[in-house]
Amino acid sequence: MDIELDREIQRNLFAFLPQLPDLLPDHEGWFAVLRDQRIAGLYAKLSEAIRSADGEFTDGRYSIQRITDRPVELGMFSGAVDQG
Template sequence: MSQPLAIEVDANYDFFLRHLREYVESHAGQYALMKNRSVIEFFDKPGDAYRYAKRAFEDGIFSIQEVTEEPIDLGFFSHVGN
């Protein structure tokens, strides 16, 4: 993972954890597409989030995080689903 990507992923994950409670209330089970320490959009499938991000962000720097009660650090993106 490149250094800019690693920095972005870490910053996004920190932001995500600080807002997790509010996200779980309205987006549990979805995937948050994140860039620049903010959620761009929530998706039902991780693959949809990934495809959207690849089209939207030419620099390829973003992260995707599953919204669950017990957060799991997916890093950049540990799996691509449907």
């Protein structure tokens, strides 16, 4: 994995985690697209999140996190997602 992309994912994760309590009530199970430590969009389906992120961030420098209270590692798409 690209070192800069890995750093972006880690920075996005640390910015995302404190926002989880506010996001969970209305968006549990949704997917957040993150760029530069900010939420760029919320999507009900992973495919929608990927399509939007790929279209908006053509350099590939973004991450996607599932909004859940159970952290699970999913590689480039996540650092805090639930596969279930």
